[in-house]
Amino acid sequence: MTWCSLSPPEVLKRLKTNIQGLTGEEAQKRLVQYGENKLEEKKPVTPWQIFFNQFKSVLIAILLIASIASFAIGEITDAFTILAIVILNAILGFTQEFKAEKALEALKKMLALKAKVIRAGNLMSIDTRFIVPGDIVVLEIGEKVPADIYLLETESLQIDESVLTGESVPVSKETGVLPQATSLAEQKNMAFMGTIVTNGYGRGLVVATGMQTEFGQIARLTQEVKEEESPLKKRLNVLGRRIGEISLVIALLVVILGIVQKRPLLEMLLVGISLAVAAIPEGLPAVVTMTLALGVKNMVKRNCLLRNLTASEGLGATSVICTDKTGTLTKNEMTVKLIYIPDKFYEVSGEGYQPKGDFLSNAQPVDPSKELGLFLLLKTGLLCNRAVLKKTEQGWQVLGDPTEGALVVAANKAKIFKKDISCEACPLITEFSFTSVRKRMTVIYHYPEKNTAYVKGAPEVLLPLCQRYQKNDKVNELTGIDQEYFNQVYKDMAAKGLRILALAYKEIPLEITHFIAEEVEKNLIFLGFAGIVDPPRPEVKAAMERAKNAGIEVIMMTGDSPLTALAVAREISLFSPKAIRGTEIEKLDEASLRKILQTTKVFARVNPAHKLKVVDILQKQGHITAMTGDGVNDAPALKKANIGIAMGIKGTDVAKEAADIVLLDDNFASIVSGVEEGRREYDNIQRFTRYLLSSNFAEIVAIAGAMFLKLPLILLPVQILWMNLITDGMTALALGMEPPAKDVMHRPPRDPQQPILSKKVFLIILAIGIWMGVTTIFSFSHYLGSENMLSKARTIAFTGIIIFEKINVFNFRSFRFNLWDIGFFSNPFLIIAWLATISLQIMVVYFPPLQHILHTVPLNLADWGLIFILGIPILIAGEIFKFLRKQHFKNQPC
Structure with missing residues (x-):
């Protein structure tokens, strides 16, 4: 059809x-x-x-x-x-x-x-x-x-x-x-x-x-979210492949050595397979997947909805947050508080969207219906508007733009309702919508005698379009002196932290039926200003301090006036010597803008093109940028930024689809909270990756070392698989649930190109792996008195290396803080996993069916004592290392 x-x-x-x-x-x-x-x-x-x-x-x-x-x-x-x-x-x-x-x-x-x-x-x-x-x-x-x-x-x-x-x-x-x-x-x-x-x-x-x-x-x-593989996961995959390649080379060399030593071929094949299995951290992919999944859930709890896994890692590495003001730094509870019409101010009482309040002039209530200038201004704000005020079970709510909603509420407080002044006999003819470029909105209504255009917009845009102004019931010519005076009034109001809208109107002869925005919006009659308050969110000031301590710069980019933006910035402790207008950004070359960005943190009257230019400069300087946006035109800037953050409440569908993160509460504090979660997640992935690699390296040292010493096979493939998949995997996952380090938001953003294993960390892993491998060989050889003792010696080595790894896991909770700093029981999941894995190993040693599968024999109390005596120094040495390092290298995280 x-x-x-x-x-x-x-x-x-x-x-x-x-x-x-x-x-x-x-x-x-x-x-x-x-x-x-x-x-x-x-x-x-x-x-x-x-x-x-x-x-x-x-x-x-x-x-x-x-x-x-x-x-x-x-x-x-x-x-x-x-x-x-x-x-x-x-x-x-x-x-x-x-x-x-x-x-x-x-x-x-x-x-x-x-x-x-x-x-x-x-x-x-x-x-x-x-x-x-x-x-x-x-x-x-x-x-x-x-x-x-x-x-x-x-x-x-x-x-x-x-x-x-x-x-x-x-x-x-x-x-x-x-x-x-x-x-x-x-x-x-x-x-x-x-x-x-x-x-x-x-x-x-x-x-x-x-x-x-x-x-x-x-x-x-399809409208499904596409799950992208994060750069972190890619680096882990590369690391895994390299470990696999190295393990195969080591296995091949050891097999060749065994053949040279004239060992049985089948035995050497078993040794080679054991080494290959020992070298590969089998549990790593599953632990990474689970940690990333937990990270997504934790981000939602912090009101950050991830649209792809890349966002979590990127947000944790963010060094600059470019944020909007309205609704993000402020409450977005727009309320008209002060109205100016030529030569007269009116204070407006009432809070939020409830249409109850009085209009006061010199502290005395007035009737807006008897004040023509005030009535026309309120009428213009109501008609030049797309917002709808509704009463719901949760109270009064605005469907539409909150700023427009504030004008509707103000008019309703004066008992002016759209249904009374807009009817079939006086219909809306056309509209020229507000855009980030025009910065104004015009509607035209038809009346029996004439058509009338009602206009609202930014004062610096609207005032130059006015040639007359309404004073009481008279229309006067607007002179240059008047322009200067009105501009000063606007600046004074904005300096109080008010968001200012100018309002005007114009009568159009009925014979004009074709409307062009540029023509309609000429020779307007200025009505006055509406000062709208949008107080900062109470939690934003503390969030600003947290961002500063974390080495993150915050830049405010708003469509509001410079004076309003600076007033809000002062309230939330965002210090900037001045505010740069979007028109100034257009005139600046790259070098000049880069210099300004070093000190200026407030940009006003910006449009999405200005945001795009700023983000581009910041990225060229090596910054990882997070950018907030809510409009359809914000999409390019959201895509350009390393992390695009769309507003979940006031954001358009286009902005949400272009973003990496949807901010469910539109709150700046949630962004900073998300940074903390992103850093915690990355730290934990480093923790368990390093831990797993240290465990696998210990197994390689034990197997290869025993081989070089011409000892029997120290660990069987099935035992290695048990360690890598069950015992190590469980404790590694618990490490992935480690709470944030106490300095997580007191250190600078990490370099996103930083490898999982730095040279310093690799040496630490090497030293720990050699220690555990050598002590495993020692315990194995100590019990290898005769051929009949091989099963017990292998059980001692198998159990011993697991206990060594379980003791070693506490070293990897932090390379910066001792256990008494972070609290031994601060990660209850690790304690539970530790007890569970030790219990499982006890079952392996004493439960006959598991004994048969994993080739173990019972151990006595002295055997367990020797294992723990050999293992405890691993933890003591780690704590001594961290204590000494903390004293001398406090600001050099591993």
Whole structure:
């Protein structure tokens, strides 16, 4: 059906609806009939596919070869044990990937887009999935069109349809009836799913949803979040591959040495496999996955919703945060507090969005209906407005821009309501929407005698467009002296921390029917200023201090005036000698802007192009930048920044899709909190990676050292697998849950190119690995008195190296602080994991079925005493090293 060729009454009739919208009951029936408004997604990965994918790795191939070799030499128990461990590893990997898929689905639901619909005459915001044919949808700038819509009303409506038609220029939309053969790109009375509103306002009737839309018929788009592999994970994969390559070389050399020593070939094959298995940290991928998944959940608790895993690591490395002011640094509870009309000020009482309050002049209440200048200003603010004030169960709320909402509330306090001054006889004719470039908004209403334009905008933009001003019931010429005076009033109001809007109007003869913004917005009549207060969030000042201590610079980039921006900056302890305007940024070359950025932290009257330029300079200086944004035009800056942060409450759909993080509460303090979580997560990944590598190196030293000393095989492959997958993996995961170090927000941002293992850390791991490996060989050889003692000697070595590693894990909680600094019990998960792994090893030593599988024999109390005597010095040496290092190198973190 070609909807564009039908008239509005025909469309309403066919869809069995009316301009008041569907009732809730009818909408629910249609949802069942038509299904949810979403595109078909690619076929999800089945649980079986996830499970079998766990077997696609070099490690698994090595283990399977080991199993086959064990079968070949008659070690049937070993063969089945290795196979069981391979399956166990696959189950562990499957569990984590399956959880990740479920978590991704939950995140996708949290990122669900919203749309404004009219149902039973009431404007409401609903999830786009629940839109049905017959719904009346309201379209505003920056929003994504949620379905295919027949337009019933448009005001300067423009839509970017490039994603659908390839047309790069936004298309102007208008109502009317078109020929049935009109091409998709020329259907100006239609708005299509997936396109973006770039200007104006529209209201229309949903004619198709989901796969029945034009988008659904020509493309298979998915709206799922794409999980990207983080740079950290890539570096870990590279590290793992290199370790695997080194392990194979070592294994080959040892096998060759054994052959030279004339050892049995099958024995040497077992030694080679043991070394290869020992060198590879099998538990590392699973632990990384689990830690990253926990990081996503922890970020949500801090009101930071990650759209990809890269964001967590990047946020932790952030060195500059470029933040908006309104709603991020401030409460976004806009309230008109002070009004100026020529030669008169009015204070406005009342808090928040509740439409109750008085207008005071010289501390005396006045009746706005009897003050013509005040009445005209409030009327202009109400009509030049798209916000809607509603009373809900939670109280009074504004649907739309909070600044516009403040003007609606102020007018309602004066008992001025849009339904009383805007009716069928006095309709809205057209609108020229506010944009970051225009910095003003104009609406034109039709009246029987004349048309009237109502305008609001930034004072420095609007005042130059005025040639007259309203004083009481008279209109006077606006002279240069008047301009200077009004500008001074504006500056004085802004210096008090108020956000200032100028308001004006203009009468237009009825014979003018074609309206051009530049012509309409000339020769305006100035009405006055509305001073809107938006107090800083109480927690922001402390967050600023935390960011400063963490070595993070904060730059405020706002569309407000320089005076207002500086006033707010002073309140939150963001110190800047001055505020630079966006127009000044345009004139500065790269070198000049770089110099200014060294001291200036407040930028006012900026648009997205200015943000883009600043971010580019900062990145060229080597900074990792986080940028906040909420508008459709912020998307380039959000993508350009290392970490794009969209506002979850006031942000447009476009901004959210361009961002790496959606800030669920629009609060700057949550960004700083997210930085702390990002740093904690990276620190923990370093901790358990280093720990696992030290454990694996100890195993290599033990096996290779015993080989060089011509001793029997010290550890069997099945024992090594038990250590790497069960005991080490459990404690490594617990290390991944370590709380933030007490200095995590008192040290500078890390270099994102910093390797997991620095040379200094590598030497520490080397020393610890040699210690544990040598003591394991010592305990093994001590019990190897005769051939009959081999089982006990191997049990001592097997149990000993596990105990050494469990003692060593406490060294890796921190290389900067002693245990008494961080608290022995501050990570209860590690204590639980430690006790669990020790208990498991006791079972291995004394429980017959496990004895048979892992080739162990019982140990007596003296044996355990020797193991702990050899192991305790590992912890003592580590604590002495940290204490000495803390005294001499306090500011040099490992």
